[in-house]
Amino acid sequence: MSWIRACSADELDDGDALQLPTDPPVAVFKADGEFYALDDTCTHGLSSLADGYVDGAQVECAWHLAKFDLRTGAALSLPATKPLCTYRVRVDGGDVSVEVPDRV
Amino acid sequence: MHRSSCVIVGASAAGISAALALRRLDYRGTITVVDGDPHPPYERPPLSKALLDDTTGGLVPIVPWSTYADLEIDLRLGERVTAIDPGALKVHLGGGEQLDVDRLVLATGVTARHLALPHADADNVLTLRDATDAARLSAQLARGGPLVIIGAGFIGLELAAVARQRGIDVTVVEAQPRPLANIVGPEVASLVVDLHRGHGVRLITGATVERFAATGSTVEQVVLSTGHRLDTATVVVGIGVQPRTELGTSARVDVDHWGFPVNEFGQTSRAWIFAAGDVASQAHPHLATRGRLEHWDTAQRHGAAVGSTVAGEPVRYKEAPYAWSDQYDATLQIIGRPRGTDQVVIREGATPQRFLAFWLRDGRLAAAAGMDASREIGIARRLVASTVLVDNAVLADAATDLRALLKPHRPRSPEQLAG
Numbered sequence: 278m279s280w281i282r283a284c285s286a287d288e289l290d291d292g293d294a295l296q297l298p299t300d301p302p303v304a305v306f307k308a309d310g311e312f313y314a315l316d317d318t319c320t321h322g323l324s325s326l327a328d329g330y331v332d333g334a335q336v337e338c339a340w341h342l343a344k345f346d347l348r349t350g351a352a353l354s355l356p357a358t359k360p361l362c363t364y365r366v367r368v369d370g371g372d373v374s375v376e377v378p379d380r381v
Numbered sequence: 382m383h384r385s386s387c388v389i390v391g392a393s394a395a396g397i398s399a400a401l402a403l404r405r406l407d408y409r410g411t412i413t414v415v416d417g418d419p420h421p422p423y424e425r426p427p428l429s430k431a432l433l434d435d436t437t438g439g440l441v442p443i444v445p446w447s448t449y450a451d452l453e454i455d456l457r458l459g460e461r462v463t464a465i466d467p468g469a470l471k472v473h474l475g476g477g478e479q480l481d482v483d484r485l486v487l488a489t490g491v492t493a494r495h496l497a498l499p500h501a502d503a504d505n506v507l508t509l510r511d512a513t514d515a516a517r518l519s520a521q522l523a524r525g526g527p528l529v530i531i532g533a534g535f536i537g538l539e540l541a542a543v544a545r546q547r548g549i550d551v552t553v554v555e556a557q558p559r560p561l562a563n564i565v566g567p568e569v570a571s572l573v574v575d576l577h578r579g580h581g582v583r584l585i586t587g588a589t590v591e592r593f594a595a596t597g598s599t600v601e602q603v604v605l606s607t608g609h610r611l612d613t614a615t616v617v618v619g620i621g622v623q624p625r626t627e628l629g630t631s632a633r634v635d636v637d638h639w640g641f642p643v644n645e646f647g648q649t650s651r652a653w654i655f656a657a658g659d660v661a662s663q664a665h666p667h668l669a670t671r672g673r674l675e676h677w678d679t680a681q682r683h684g685a686a687v688g689s690t691v692a693g694e695p696v697r698y699k700e701a702p703y704a705w706s707d708q709y710d711a712t713l714q715i716i717g718r719p720r721g722t723d724q725v726v727i728r729e730g731a732t733p734q735r736f737l738a739f740w741l742r743d744g745r746l747a748a749a750a751g752m753d754a755s756r757e758i759g760i761a762r763r764l765v766a767s768t769v770l771v772d773n774a775v776l777a778d779a780a781t782d783l784r785a786l787l788k789p790h791r792p793r794s795p796e797q798l799a800g
């Protein structure tokens with residue numbers, strides 16, 4: 278695992294997300310003032326969760342409307358049944374960094 | 382003590398969601414889900430998005446197989462329900478067995494309509510509804526084209542895309558002047574037509590099949606009302622569906638043109654019998670008249686609402702319908718049901734590969750459709766659910782951030798309400 282810089286803290290508003298070009302891609306979300314980092318690819322339909330709709334600490338997949346918990350990665354509704362991996366986030370000065378898996 | 386027993390007919394989107402909702406709400410009775418299809422419950426949408434022989438890993442389960450045992454949901458697969466005896470409170474299975482029932486959910490879906498023509502049952506004339514159909518179609522298309530698709534609905538167009546991506550020669554025949562126009566209106570329909578033409582699909586509109594020319598049990602030519610004679614290796618008929626209401630007679634529940642008429646809780650004309658999903662005839666707030674909603678997400682949500690009602694927590698089903706359809710590399714998504722009387726707004730810069738369309742009714746967003754615009758569609762879904770007044774010029778402006786339209790209408794805090 279290694280830490281990479283994702284964005285500056287003021288780049289994301291509540292409800293915003295961005296996709297990191299890592300392998301696998303990781304999405305960084307801001308919800309209710311907190312930053313979260315999870316796998317970007319929905320465990321059901323392969324869409325990018327950074328395109329999803331953030332509501333409270335949940336993101337809804339933009340294609341088939343599965344919901345995930347941003348804090349734990351848990352799949353909260355069909356059609357998804359498998360959880361997402363979550364990654365550690367650090368806000369340091371004005372920078373948001375994420376600990377991502379090393380490329381395999 | 383007598384244990385209550387819920388029987389669900391149909392182990393697909395609506396039936397399985399109903400069973401899961403029952404357990405989520407701690408329903409204590411037995412739950413039996415019966416389906417004539419022998420395969421463990423699977424998602425239907427992927428069947429028209431790729432061929433089954435692809436490296437896609439076969440059928441996509443609705444939930445992991447272990448879920449059923451964990452939740453004590455008894456699946457009776459490969460068994461048909463042949464009759465309901467409302468007097469004796471029994472469900473009759475094809476093998477002769479009878480199940481006790483005090484709550485029945487009919488989630489029997491629809492079947493594909495066939496053409497009433499000689500040779501419509503030929504070996505190479507297919508419909509696509511279930512896993513068995515998909516396997517047959519995959520085997521048939523593995524031999525190459527030409528492929529003739531009768532009916533340019535979602536499934537027909539998705540298959541056209543799949544076949545074109547494999548280099549198969551495809552002709553789509555549609556009776557209407559424009560495919561999908563009844564669903565998304567002429568403007569969006571034209572964009573979808575251009576997308577398919579751009580990928581080399583030959584589309585013949587305003588045409589019906591006059592006859593099939595066959596040798597033995599194989600159709601070799603499709604002859605159209607327009608005079609076209611199309612050589613073919615495979616014909617797929619996608620001309621609509623029929624509700625599976627056979628059980629209505631023995632159950633003695635009302636049946637109408639669309640299916641089993643239900644109230645907003647999914648109840649049929651008999652209070653302990655419910656219907657959910659494609660087979661339900663609903664007076665849904667997003668439908669101009671009573672009708673069916675035939676989409677995976679709507680069937681799941683309707684099933685879950687009915688399951689909840691059966692478990693003792695009544696849920697009215699009235700959310701805006703949501704449908705998606707994969708076309709080549711993009712997803713077409715539709716929220717709500719556009720009406721001919723709505724004001725249509727197409728966002729600036731629309732191309733067949735990427736567009737966003739809105740339908741306004743009484744100054745509010747009633748429906749939206751997008752190609753490769755899923756982020757915006759997620760927000761449009763909230764706008765449709767809200768009562769926000771929207772302006773067509775603002776919607777048409779490609780620079781508008783849709784989320785900003787939603788923000789002033791977030792639920793107000795107590796201070797704001799007091800002030």
Ligand SMILES: Cc1cc2nc3c(=O)[nH]c(=O)nc-3n(C[C@H](O)[C@H](O)[C@H](O)COP(=O)(O)OP(=O)(O)OC[C@H]3O[C@@H](n4cnc5c(N)ncnc54)[C@H](O)[C@@H]3O)c2cc1C
Nearest residue numbers: 391393394395416417426462489490658659675676677680
């Ligand atoms: C190929 C295909 C692709 C699709 N793609 C999309 C898509 O991309 N997006 C979208 O939103 N929707 C899509 N749909 C539509 C969606 O799949 C349906 O709306 C959904 O499956 C409806 O679910 P249901 O549970 O109501 O009924 P169904 O899925 O039709 O299931 C009904 C079940 O009941 C069983 N049954 C019926 N009668 C009996 C009986 N007497 N005894 C035992 N079992 C019985 C049947 O075997 C069947 O399994 C697609 C449909 C098909 C066929």
